[in-house]
Amino acid sequence: MASGYTSMSSMERDTCKITVGGKSYTMAEYKKMLKEKKEAEGKKTKKRKKVVKEISAVAMEVEKMLKPITTLKSLSAYYDHAYRQWGTIANEILEHRKIRPHFVRYRVNVSELSNLVEEVQKMAKRNEKAAYQYVEKIAWKLEDIKTHITNLMNGAVESGLMELYKNEECINGKGRRLGLQTLAGKTFKAISQLEDAIGTLKKVADDGTDPFSVGDHMTARTRARCWA
Secondary structure, three states: OHHHHHHHHHHHHHHOEEEEOOEEEEHHHHHHHHHHHHHHHHHHHHHHHHHHHHHHOHHHHHHHHHOOOOHHHHHHHHHHHHHHHHOHHHHHHHHOOOOHHHHHHHHHHHHHHHHHHHHHHHHHHOOOOOHHHHHHHHHHHHHHHHHHHHHHHHHHHHHOHHHHOOOOHHHHOOOOOOOHHHHHHHHHHHHHHHHHHHHHHHHHHHHHOOOOOOOOOOOHHHHHHHOO
16 A cells, blocks of 8 residues: 555656746656756855955955065155155255155055055955956056165165265164165065065966956946056
8 A cells, every 4th residue: 555655656746747937847857956956056155155255365365465575664664754864864865866766656656556455455345356456456566666676776876875874874774763775685585575475466366367257247437447
């Protein structure tokens, strides 16, 4: 009796029809379809969570790369505060034709770098994939900064001022008031750190971007801002 009931139940599953969206399915086909749909949605949700997690980690990765490069802040502080600290000697150094152009370009690029980092942080919070584009722009900006630092230090040596004022704190100062010669010694490490950061950030940008869909996810305003 029990065997006959099982056979009938199986037969019903094979022959009973259900209509969904204008299409007819047996009960077995319908249950299979529901199962496959549920599995597909589960995989999609898992993938979405992974992407969100990766984007939210972008800002942390950028900060991790830049934080150890303390010489950038020290050079900026020298440019911003040297005259107040050391007066006319500092002014002579900062205004020298071999130094000023490179220092000005450096300071401008560091300010632009700060703006780019802020944009990455904002986009990461909103889980926008455009954050990867800004990571790439940060890598390019670091390349510019590396060039300006190199030119600045070469210009400082060529100016002869580091030798002329070698006994002055504005050149040999250490501790909280770093002199230009002291900063020059630190730039070798900074340039190496910049090169490492550039390589890592380019990899982050490349891994996070599909080259065939770049920009598809952006609004017109975001795209214009990103590729300006």
